[in-house]
Amino acid sequence: MIVCFVEGDELSAQAVGFARALGPVRAVTFAGAYQPAAWAAALAAQEAEAIVAAGSDRGNELLAHVAAVLDQPFAANVVALDGDTVMRVRWGGSLLEEARLHGAPKLLTVAPHTQPAVETGEVEVLDAPDDGSPKALERVEESSGGVSLRDAKVVVSGGRGVGSAEGFGVIEELAGLLGGAVGCSRVVTSAGWRPHTDQVGQTGTKISADLYIACGISGATQHIAGAKGAKKILAINSDPEAPILASADYAVIGDLHEVVPAISAELRRVRG
Amino acid sequence: MRILVCVKRVPITGGKMVLAADGQALETKHLGFTISPHEECAVEEAVRIGGEVVVLALGPAEAEEQLRDQMAIGADRGILLRTNGEEWDAQSTAAAIVDALRAEEPFDLILFGNESADAAGFQVGIRVAHALGLPVVTGLKKIEVQEGRVRCERDVGGARDVYEAPLPAVLTVLEGLNLPRYPSVPGRLRAKSKPLAVVEPVRPEQRLEKLRLVVPEGQGKQAEILEGATQVVAVMQSLGVA
Known part of the structure; x- marks a missing residue:
């Protein structure tokens, strides 16, 4: 079973698409305030051949926590996986690295916009008890100064x-x-x-x-x-x-x- | 306050990625070196917070240059985990840092860049935090040290999420946290005599084992040359943006 963390966005749908090519996928998420260490502990406790997420801020962060908990290698921003061999993004996409991932479960994130998005299907909400680790306490909206750079046409x-x-x-x-x-x-x-x-x-x-x-x-x-x-x-x-x-x-x-x-x-x- | 900042020596890539003959690294014969941009902000922030600032790098003997650069902008001393120039994966890098810290008094803050410019593994800081049993907050654009704790902010698409952590803590930062200063000439002179400890860790078997690097296809377009504003506006109209 492949466990795939999703956030209900486009990048997550791409990650699910990538994961499905590896085997049957359980799409999982969490409710409540974002608490990376606690969420990652819950992910690390799942039975899985691979734990996958999008190569987003949260995806990369969660997988790094999972990797630390399990003491396993983690390949960030992967574009292809063949057996144990990953192709992953370096230098913001200006270079690729082929590497062997010697770990079980396989821990990886999927490089954004390198895979087609798919229907995520059913998403299971996992329980992640507050372990006292840092969490998102409040959100401060930034005053928008016109058109945002990220979304501008x-x-x-x-x-x-x-x-x-x-x-x-x-x-x-x-x-x-x-x-x-x-x-x-x-x-x-x-x-x-x-x-x-x-x-x-x-x-x-x-x-x-x-x-x-x-x-x-x-x-x-x-x-x-x-x-x-x-x-x-x-x-x-x-x-x-x-x-x-x-x-x-x-x-x-x-x-x-x-x-x-x-x-x-x-x-x-x-x-x- | 005692602050450790971990940095990485990386080449200053120009307009094109050129690989060395063995395909294992960039051809750096004609390139200068620096540290990752996020880390420049981490060092600047540490110097602004004040107290004792220690900079650490895992890299070849030449990484001393980058550590001296950081001492020139205000770090007090350096630790070089000297390698033979081979790359270390994130897991073994984190383990070497944790080993080196056993010989040190505990730090109040340990700062990293969110990810290195070159390998971009997004994990060394988080691994170090787990190994030391410390809280970690990543991707920060604002840090405020308060009595015994730190309040920090992270970008989330047009907004900021606020986090708090008790000290000691591990924080990873992003460029934009501050505007790093340039080293002064007196700073560079002082840096020459600041202490640098050198340790030679043993490189374990790599569990994310680099096989080769590949330059992606699609670099090297042939741009259509436009003559003057009329042609430019015609192109804008054809793209539907004029």
Whole structure:
């Protein structure tokens, strides 16, 4: 039997799909406040050949707890499993690792958006008594400042080429016209030009826009890891050799400080 | 307060992943090294909280550079669990850290990055917490140390969940927790003479045994070059976003 932890979301439905290919699946969840160590103790107590979850914040956390309790290896963000051999994601998806998982039960999470989602079917609610370990006590809503980066249909993003915090004026203008969100690369956040909440990348936000416009961004793998969820990528860069072009569908070779305002002006013109 | 921060030496990857000839690691001949971004924030946070800050890395002899970098921004001393350069899986890394801590007075806080930039196993901190019998909270964007306890916050899609834990505790953090400082020149000079303890742990059999690395397909698109704003707006209209 494969035990699969689900949260009732898209990633869980993908994890169930992955698990079903391994054998009969028991989909399980918990009620009440999230308490990782307690929930994991209950998962670890299940009879299972494998314990599986989505490679989400909670999925990876719970499986790590289960692995610690059982003293077994745990493979995070797996894309394929063949016998004892896993293929798993490294570097935010820029690299894969083939590895042998020498453990029983097999403990793994399923890399997001690498498997089709399936109907989860019946979900059993497991009991996880409060063991006094840290749990989610309250939820604080953040004041929403416009369109969220994660869900925006269009993201207009600036990198080192923008040159300064003030330079983001042209980026903000275009994002505003398109009803999109402003993003940035890690260089920009480290320089203090934009807050970390605007950062697209492996250690920032992973976007899912219809169009990502990368202005003055060279295209380090750390950045692409967050941008590749976009359906189309338009790079605006003065360097025709910039690595971002290898990930882009469209490119304008030119100075963003001229190209971006020209696009905004053209948008206004066609809208009359 | 006594704070331990565990960090990992990782290459600064550029625009492309290139593997070494044996397929076991990235080709790093032309790359610089750093620590994982989440860990930079962990060190910064420890220095801001104050008290004695110790940084620990498991890695090759060269990882001393990364430990000295952390001492340059304010860590007081370092512990290097020196390897021969072979990678260690998460389970054996956690075990080596726990072993090394037996020789230390207990820490009030043990900080990790939520996951390493390279291997991204999402588990070393949690394993260490279990082995030491300490509470653990992961994925943090805010930490407030209070009398004998810590209150912390974690992002959950546009909101924050609040957790509390008694000290001592293990916390894993995310980039965005703070804006890490750059080391100053005097800081770098001071770092040279700060104490560094070197231990050579024995690498056990790997239970998540790396066989090889693979560069995924699909890198290397041919971008269509657009000339000017008119073409760009036409593309936006065809995508339905203009």
